[in-house]
Amino acid sequence: MTNSAHSPTGPAVLPVDLDEAAHRCLVAGFDGTAGVPDELKRLVDRGLGGVILFTRNVRDAEQVRRLTDELRAIRPDLLVGVDNEGGGIGHLVSAGAPDVPGAFALGVAEDPALTARCADALAGHLASLGITVSYAPVADLQHHPRNPIVRTRSFGAEPVLAARHLRAWIAATERRGVASCAKHFPGHGGTETDSHHGVAVDPRSHDELRSDLEPFRAAVAAGVPMIMSAHVVFPALDPERPATLSRRILGDLLRHELDFDGVLVTDALEMRAIADRYGEAAGARIALAAGADQVIVAVPHLEVTLACRDAVLGALGSGVLPEERVREAAGRVRRLAERYAVPAGEAAGWDTGAGPEAARRAVRALPGPPAVRGAHVVDLFPPPHPALNWGGEDLLTEVRAVDPTATGTAVTGEPADPPAVVARILRAAGGAPLVVATCDAGLYPWQERIRAALLSRRPDAVRVDTGLPEGGAACSYGRGRVNLRALAEVLTGV
Template structure:
């Protein structure tokens, strides 16, 4: 008799244990917040390794806890995860997330104890919601000023600085019983393309890439239980495939050279770097064969996840994907679930609610404090929210008005059809009041440079502020999280 005749078969015609193992290798997103849809219930019941939540799944804290409880009622060891980097990248604003300023501001302050306090607050909040895995912190180094995606999500360009803050973040998160995940291996900071929008390539030679591995090496040494791969091609490492799909990078470099034995999870497969070049289903199969343990299908349409699942099962049936590889991956996921799937039973309260604003203030004031400009007209120029990330509605004008009720302002979130009329209207509304012009990543968005310069010609006394990376302003927030902007507003208002 064959092995199949001796073994109970799952719904896909594979041995039940192999069907369950294949499902362990998937992390799924979904639409809705009030209940778990039936297709997701089936996936969880068959062994789904993880569920990733987004803003679309969040209404308030009580609703999130009901949702995570419902998921675990179906299968107690399903991991519930979320992107939770702090700063302007987060999905839990409506659920009362702690305000922390994001990694770059923390790197500017360079106080690992303060970073640990911020990470502890984020992790404690997750524990109270029943979310037990955070796809953070970012370990990418910010090499290029024209990199469109890492920017203030990074701790900085110095690998030793990034390493000490990664250790602080991971250790604090682990102490709360929450799984952390350093990303995006082996680094996304040397590219000029956002992998959400297309295939990113890092053209640097082999010897230049070693510096990017140091933060990941520090994360591994700190016991990080998960790493996330980058959809980036490194010709010096593997000229044919992005890291997510590369056996050389995931196997030889990560497993052998860095000695990582935790769960390696892919970045989301619907990102265009994978979806447009390979397709999500082929991406899932190739990533798992290359050494990934889990693949994320974050899109809300569960049909895409089912298509990826079916491609993996078909590859197992035909022998294209080795059973041993899936069982190895599923084994790592089971170990992760054994440590983190059940929310901590200790009281998650008691985090330091002031850590985030302290960090933001210290970052903003690190280069000195200019004279206050009370009653100013604030022009806030910033790009439209990134479609693949989250914007919680934070804006400089709201924070400025809270700090100085006499302030007025104009927000501009994209290139306008008639910039001359816009400038004329701003100057007229401002009148004799002080003018503040804030830009965010103006080097990537020339329309901001044009408006800023046109306003400076009309008002040479205008105060320049940067709300992304430093670009010559007298103040820099180092990010657009709520506390980043609040700290800038306080300085402008003289508080």
Template sequence: MTPLVSPALPAALDEAAHRCLVAGFAGTTTVPDDLKALIERGLGGVILFTRNIRDADQVRELTGTLRGLRPDLLIGIDNEGGGIGHLVTAGAPEVPGNFALGVVDDPALTAACADALAAHLASLGISASYAPVADLQHRGENPIVRTRAFGSDPEVVARHLRAWISATEARGVASCAKHFPGHGGTVTDSHYELAVDPRAAGELDLAPFRAAIEAGVPMLMSAHVVFPALDAELPATLSPYVIGELLRGELGFDGVLVSDALEMKAIADRYGEAAGARLALGAGADQVIVAVPELETTLACRDAVLGALREGSLSEGRVWEAAGRVRRLAERYAVPVVPGESGAGDVGLAAARRAVSKGELAAGVEGAYVVDLFPRPHPALNWGGESLVSAVREVDPSAAGVVVAGEPEDGEGLVDEVLKSAAGRPLVVATCDGELYPWQGWVREGLVAARPDAVVVATGLPGVGDEGAVLSYGRGRVNLRAAAEVVVGAQIDTAPRP
């Protein structure tokens, strides 16, 4: 018996379906054969990660090779600043995270930082930046937004979004405000499980997204978050109401709506990546991101979309509409434009210095022993080993210290060892997001109880227990450097901030 063969879709529709995909891949110089085949059939975009980056010349060669396969291929990357980026080895400008910029509240400074990042992307041939974060940081328990947000005030966030988007646009790079309609009201990280925002519809954080749309942002990224006030069951990425009625209808957005990565457990564990791709496009998304380097996952998503088109569960009209938006985006941004060099210089460090607060620190210390406590780095961060210890030693080579990345097995032993090592020296104790990670609080308490003269630093989102601490409002390299200067006394004249 001859097996049944699914009929091929018309070539133009097949190409349109491929435009709705953004694929991650492995490698720094060679384009995998499966990726070449996807690009030749119309793949809409690729997303780069640290695994694809060696140095600037290599990235230019890679983006040139990719664009040589298809000139209208969008090449994107997460490039938020503040330690969330993948281009450190390619010479990326160091800028503080959004929260520090919101603390300074100088939109011109935010624009300068965004310009530096976008100019660098354009120089590498990267045409899309999955930034800025438009979420508001509401809850101390939120594990994922935090210092990635410009703040909790929608007006502050809106004006910094406008500055960021305009600066990026001027460089011919596509920006992407995320995560619609907001991830700041959750207490769950959607990388690990489905998140829920239980607030009423009138309490949701739409104002920053309205501002981004008014500023002409060409892309929005959806959140893998359920908003029961909008859709009782489906996360925003898969919700026809959230994308169709709210985003397209009420907010009037006609740019590209791209999903957050489908392999995040909020989608993958409940629906599977392939079903997630089909459902997201059916709900109104224009592109779906499959960020994992294993291309078989992307191919499975592609096959699910093509299969749904064949059987009629995904309408051709919906795919034509999505592909049309992606095509218009590519016509505008696929080849980035660099109108002259960025004049930013060390604007990122200048911004971090303006943000840092010295708290109750009256004078800097020399030859300190620094203990830097922080949670194990999130997979979304491109952590390069930077720490407050290394930052202080750059300013004061006589300093020493210990880095503790993640809860220690023997906390009491750590306290005893630090006290011994710090004997006869000033002691500096730094925590990061201690509200979320109580172990940091009791290690700090143990150290400060024995050494009430200790200088206390908070490198994450300030919270309970951080009163009077030196505040950096982030753990990007320039945030840590600015905090180190305050601790040592090189930048002690920095104005205190509320």
């Protein structure tokens, strides 16, 4: 069915071309691994701009290829995207995603050519699955010690370093015919709140914020085709609204000062920074009016997407949302689709050794502890983030892969009885060497307390970090499988 043959339904009956333009401005999540839901088919037929895949849509590589083929059979210019940062932040583990350590480890390794090889591996894998939009790389700077969401997803705290690696990543992704997306403009690294969970505010002055803009400026200069907005309030830039809903930030700053003319996409509207205060539907309308070109509704409940769509159509019908703004946004999305919607061709192979090499170079950038064998490994880490994939990786598994005599205990999240956990660990360890790993313990005091209790009884224990470095004898700079394997090799002397 073509748009010209479709009679739009909803809160406003608009000209067919304007109805199609409004649908171009939406990116929808959905549920299932087999078949496209009928409601989604109807949205695609009316012009839906894109879909975003998550772990819930992935069983294996062949299944993903069938799914992307089916989506394009409905309409060939549909954009199919996924979050694909590496370092455990991705949704394609069961589809054979290349092991890549994530941005912070790449920044520590400090070799843009190696970053390009890692980005090429990720993009090559995407292209082989029929996915041509990658919501990566992260351009945020990690400089606030209590930031809960950026951390090892960032290339680091230095704008020049981040810019160097962003350029390498963007260029490598582009060569694969995959659209990259620098996020989260104008930077999420200066907050103490995760915008998935609440209103995030960056209280710094205009001058202090300038350094955070530099990686995005570099990404624009490198030709990045997409930028994603942050659900963060910057009082120095706009005291009223988060960046996603701010004309000052999206228009004056990004469009005019940074001269970006690609597709500006929002972070997911169901995140509580938007949903709790505005609601997803109002958020969609306000974001488009403020200058966004596409809004993402990542939840699999298509009724949320439909509510956002209806709010946009209603605002167009009443004149609250100017027609020319939606046509401008849809035009950018069409140009993006002309370049990227259809995979460039059969994806050539990629370098499977780039990720392990990068992870090892990061872990070995500083002298490590003496090697231990037959250790009892204690892995303390927070529960996985609900919006980010977690493939079940843990340090003990990776240590045992290179030293089968190792034993260990994994503690995922704060236990109900920490002293009992400490006692159980010490009994299990006996006289074996003890390794205590924590992940961002400064954000999770329960880890600090358990670590301190263990070290008070076993001062000979080797302390290591699996998030950002916090004084351990070694650091993996992330909890992707390849990060943890590189740390395991250092610990065991492999």
